Amino acid sequence: MYLISDNVDTLTGMRLAGVEGVVVHDRxxxxxxxxxxxxxxxxxxxxxxxxxGSHFPDIIEDIKLNRRLPIVVAIPDRHGTGRSPNFIMDYVNEAIGVKVQEEEK
Structure with missing residues (x-):
């Protein structure tokens, strides 16, 4: 496992978990x-x-589409995720074409 991050805090946290990596900001x-x-x-x-990944989607998508390894996993940083709160439901709805209702609590 290896991390490419846009901030030092995420890299520091992952290093504490034993994952090496690097911080980059430009293409x-x-x-x-x-x-x-x-x-x-x-x-x-x-x-x-x-x-x-969102700043350079062309580079990341090329690896995801044309390489078997490494598996590329986008992770949130210390500021949280950039995804909508319902991203899993939206993904399922898009994938199967059926609106899935969320259970009320």
Whole structure:
């Protein structure tokens, strides 16, 4: 597992959990780091912060679509997720084409 983050706090937290990584902010450093990660066959899961992935979706989607490994997983950073509160229901609705009602509590 390896992390590419847009902030130091997320990297620090992941290092405490034993995950190494790097902080990048721009396209070219991200591209260079991804090339290094893709060449390292010991990395099976690439964690990338949602914000970084949303700034450079073309680069990330290319890896997801054209590579078997590493598996790319977008994670929220310390500011929380960029997804809507109902993103799982929206995903299911889109995937199966059926409106799923949320149970009232």
């Amino acid at each position: 070219e450093p991200l591209r260079r780091e991804l090339e290094r990660v893709l060449a390292d066959k010991t990395i099976g899961v690439l964690l990338i912060t949602e914000l970084l």
